[in-house]
Amino acid sequence: xxxxxxxxxxxxxxxxxxxxxxxxxxxxxxxxxxxxxxxxxxxxxxxxxxxxxxxxxxxxxxxxxxxxxxxxxxxxxxxxxxxxxxxxxxxxxxxxxxxxxxxxxxxxxxxxxxxxxxxxxxxxxxxxxxxxxxxxxxxxxxxxxxxxxxxxxxxxxxxxxxxxxxxxxxxxxxxxxxxxxxxxxxxxxxxxxxxxxxxxxxxxxxxxxxxxxxxxxxxxxxxxxxxxxxxxxxxxxxxxxxxxxxxxxxxxxxxxxxxxxxxxxxxxxxxxxxxxxxxxxxxxxxxxxxxxxxxxxxxxxxxxxxxxxxxxxxxxxxxxxxxxxxxxxxxxxxxxxxxxxxxxxxxxxxxxxxxxxxxxxxxxxxxxxxxxxxxxxxxxxxxxxxxxxxxxxxxxxxxxxxxxxxxxxxxxxxxxxxxxxxxxxxxxxxxxxxxxxxxxxxxxxxxxxxxxxxxxxxxxxxxxxxxxxxxxxxxxxxxxxxxxxxxxxxxxxxxxxxxxxxxxxxxxxxxxxxxxxxxxxxxxxxxxx
Numbered sequence: 072x073x074x075x076x077x078x079x080x081x082x083x084x085x086x087x088x089x090x091x092x093x094x095x096x097x098x099x100x101x102x103x104x105x106x107x108x109x110x111x112x113x114x115x116x117x118x119x120x121x122x123x124x125x126x127x128x129x130x131x132x133x134x135x136x137x138x139x140x141x142x143x144x145x146x147x148x149x150x151x152x153x154x155x156x157x158x159x160x161x162x163x164x165x166x167x168x169x170x171x172x173x174x175x176x177x178x179x180x181x182x183x184x185x186x187x188x189x190x191x192x193x194x195x196x197x198x199x200x201x202x203x204x205x206x207x208x209x210x211x212x213x214x215x216x217x218x219x220x221x222x223x224x225x226x227x228x229x230x231x232x233x234x235x236x237x238x239x240x241x242x243x244x245x246x247x248x249x250x251x252x253x254x255x256x257x258x259x260x261x262x263x264x265x266x267x268x269x270x271x272x273x274x275x276x277x278x279x280x281x282x283x284x285x286x287x288x289x290x291x292x293x294x295x296x297x298x299x300x301x302x303x304x305x306x307x308x309x310x311x312x313x314x315x316x317x318x319x320x321x322x323x324x325x326x327x328x329x330x331x332x333x334x335x336x337x338x339x340x341x342x343x344x345x346x347x348x349x350x351x352x353x354x355x356x357x358x359x360x361x362x363x364x365x366x367x368x369x370x371x372x373x374x375x376x377x378x379x380x381x382x383x384x385x386x387x388x389x390x391x392x393x394x395x396x397x398x399x400x401x402x403x404x405x406x407x408x409x410x411x412x413x414x415x416x417x418x419x420x421x422x423x424x425x426x427x428x429x430x431x432x433x434x435x436x437x438x439x440x441x442x443x444x445x446x447x448x449x450x451x452x453x454x455x456x457x458x459x460x461x462x463x464x465x466x467x468x469x470x471x472x473x474x475x476x477x478x479x480x481x482x483x484x485x486x487x488x489x490x491x492x493x494x495x496x497x498x499x500x501x502x503x504x505x506x507x508x509x510x511x512x513x514x515x516x517x518x519x520x521x522x523x524x525x526x527x528x529x530x531x532x533x534x535x536x537x538x539x540x541x542x543x544x545x546x547x548x549x550x551x552x553x554x555x556x557x558x559x560x561x562x563x564x565x566x567x568x569x570x571x572x573x574x575x576x577x578x579x580x581x582x583x584x585x586x587x588x589x590x591x592x593x594x595x596x597x598x599x600x
Contacts, residue, residue, distance in 0.1 A: 084122035127187030156477035200247035211269030219277035226322030312346035312388035
């Protein structure tokens, strides 16, 4: 039996609207010129409505009226948090919490009506599937809000989602189509669609996606969720995508099948049809068809769509946990710095000072290297982190310092673990904040020991300024040639640059192609001239 942990209603509750007619009137007067103020009013009134005792059918009617306005405002405010570094600042955190609270208010509202349905309210007899779908939908939006912002949430949210789907399945309501006028992609939906969509969207690590990628993934999942079935058993075919597993009694999302033990509460998402669909769309785009022709939206950049389709296939249909090098648990202190100027300062022991070409000095200032504490005092942070596991490819760390800077996904960092003499470069793969406020990151190492250098455009402009960069050596064993890590948006194919070593030696290089692009850096190939 489904357990709905709801507070009892209160006769003292006094929402502004107590029936459908007064709700229509209130919504008509709600000013949308200030979204945050409108959001606050909606949250207050829906919470008050949830406390107010009323018939289930009337409550359902009011909630259905509120959905469009709530969704419109929530979507607008949530955009302000996409891609923000962590931890959020005070204003961002307050906004995030208010968004999550409003999703929860809708969950509670629909759960109250579902409670009446379970109790046998005859007026709600035909609305069981709709109530389950709405509860799943808003529970899923709350989970996704946490995930795309990078904040960990209580495992109870997963348990709630699984329990709602399990109830719908037991009552044979999970495949019943219900109207969903707010969807721009499909006018009808069911519990299976919503459950699948939430599980798959959560499995992509939404915090590392851009706003456009989040929107496209949501759009595509709305179109494709019907192609994924939820089964009690699974079969494996050689060279086909393996199913993903969800335990209806557990407090986790999707898992690989080799990580779970089969039992009666296990459900499996058959991924072969979706895998084929993703691959076919990728091939057709590469052959010249447009996203619009394939029903993927009106985005003009086929390359961006191919990159996202490839990423989604890797997430859903390939073993993303399989590593060429096994990570081993460790417990090492590590020094970490970030931002190109800060990394340069700690690698050289000296702050980066701009020089133009008219300067005769080609070598670094003759003063000796500064201590790390001096560089920190000059505004180049060096933080203490704890390394939890590591392989030659990367590591997982959590911040040991009580306070520190804000860090984002795909950001360049430099790391010196334990008693190592040198720093290594890396890029953050994911960033998240635990429930107790600790910042965690996953880091992928960039190959080779980095050499800090200065680069400038090789042109006739005598005043062109230098910028810090990092030279990565060739690694024959990995068949990796030398590369440069330069500031983002500085790269141009065939651009000529001057590269200055710390000892004053200079060489001219021509940039080749972009190997990878992060938030504040780009790793590029080059040839010496």
